[in-house]
Amino acid sequence: MSGVLPIALEDSVKIISVMTHTVKEYIALMELHSNVSENKLREIVEMFVGDIYQRPPLRSSVKRSLRIRKIHEIEILDHVERWVLMRVKTDPGTYIRKLIHDIGLLLGVGAHMRELRRIKTGIFTEDLNMITLHQLSEAVYLYNEEKDETLLRKYVMPIEYGVAHLPKIFINTYAVDPVSRGAQLAVPGVLMFDKNIRRGDLIAIFTPKSELVAIARAEMNSEEILSRDKGIVSTTLRVIMKPGVYPRWTRKISDEKAAAGI
Amino acid sequence: MKTVFKDQFEFIRYLDMLGGRSSEYYVKREEKDFSYGIFPWEREIKEHLRLGIINLDKPPGPTSHEVAAWIKKMLALSKVGHAGTLEY
Known part of the structure; x- marks a missing residue:
């Protein structure tokens, strides 16, 4: 199986769970075990769009209990004799091999998956800076042997891309250090925030320079953050920024700010 | 991009x-x-790698896990992970 596989380097590994639970899109080649009419094929395939029950296959990395997964779209791209090329858009954790097996059962002729290529997971598509292992090894060679980092810099994206799909909150300079030590975020630390935050949402916390500080769970919705002067905005779940990059909040700074009327 | x-x-x-x-x-x-x-x-490039993500076009054949291990070795990093296996 080939296609889009986001790779997280070093500290980016911390946001893998956030990057994984996103909608996926595949191109799959199904081989039918006998010919079926175009109409029958379309009719049966249509039945698999929506919520389906699926038991993970024998060879899988999760518990094999019956699960409900949502198939967002199935588009038949081509159908020649026993070959069917299709584009499938699904929830995470859907097994395409199993889906195709089940389509074959309902068609009454049997089917199996011959080829699979992932074309999208979350924000990562074939068009977003996708590279091959070969390209990467070239970039690494240039960097190690020629001290030329241009390609490597271009191929590697900053961690912030991995949270592009989350609502974002920007916090002030003095709120960064506490949050990077795991503290909750309080209203006075907030600069700017997404208008569509709901309580319980997974959110991404950013510095004024748009560096990712942490992943957190919202304890207020956007209107509450806007209207309140104090209180807890979010509970920090996963810290990405190392402590000590931004200044520590001290009584002295607090007094200086008060004196300056900030 | x-x-x-x-x-x-x-x-x-x-x-x-x-x-x-x-x-x-x-x-x-x-x-x-x-x-x-x-x-x-x-x-700077070391920091960029430490906080980096690669959108890899995984070749068929090796497992996602194997591919991640190769990249870890290639870039001489201590940790590399992949988002969502691409095997089945």
């Missing part, structure tokens, strides 16, 4: 666009002190 940005606002608008978000914000107050930290697109 964009790799350099004018300021944090352009960067965030770009991320929100990629993430399919409307990019509408409430501004509660503004920061005047920009003396700390570094813009994500200006990190």
Whole structure:
């Protein structure tokens, strides 16, 4: 199986769970075990769009209990004799091999998956800076042997891309250090925030320079953050920024700010 | 793909666009002190790798796990992970 596989380097590994639970899109080649009419094929395939029950296959990395997964779209791209090329858009954790097996059962002729290529997971598509292992090894060679980092810099994206799909909150300079030590975020630390935050949402916390500080769970919705002067905005779940990059909040700074009327 | 940005606002608008978000914000107050930290697109290369993501076109054959291990070795990093296996 080939296609889009986001790779997280070093500290980016911390946001893998956030990057994984996103909608996926595949191109799959199904081989039918006998010919079926175009109409029958379309009719049966249509039945698999929506919520389906699926038991993970024998060879899988999760518990094999019956699960409900949502198939967002199935588009038949081509159908020649026993070959069917299709584009499938699904929830995470859907097994395409199993889906195709089940389509074959309902068609009454049997089917199996011959080829699979992932074309999208979350924000990562074939068009977003996708590279091959070969390209990467070239970039690494240039960097190690020629001290030329241009390609490597271009191929590697900053961690912030991995949270592009989350609502974002920007916090002030003095709120960064506490949050990077795991503290909750309080209203006075907030600069700017997404208008569509709901309580319980997974959110991404950013510095004024748009560096990712942490992943957190919202304890207020956007209107509450806007209207309140104090209180807890979010509970920090996963810290990405190392402590000590931004200044520590001290009584002295607090007094200086008060004196300056900030 | 964009790799350099004018300021944090352009960067965030770009991320929100990629993430399919409307990019509408409430501004509660503004920061005047920009003396700390570094813009994500200006990190020196070691930092850029430490906080990096690669969108790999995985070849058929090796497992996602094997591919991640190769990249770890190639870049001489201590940790590399992949988002969502691509085996079955």
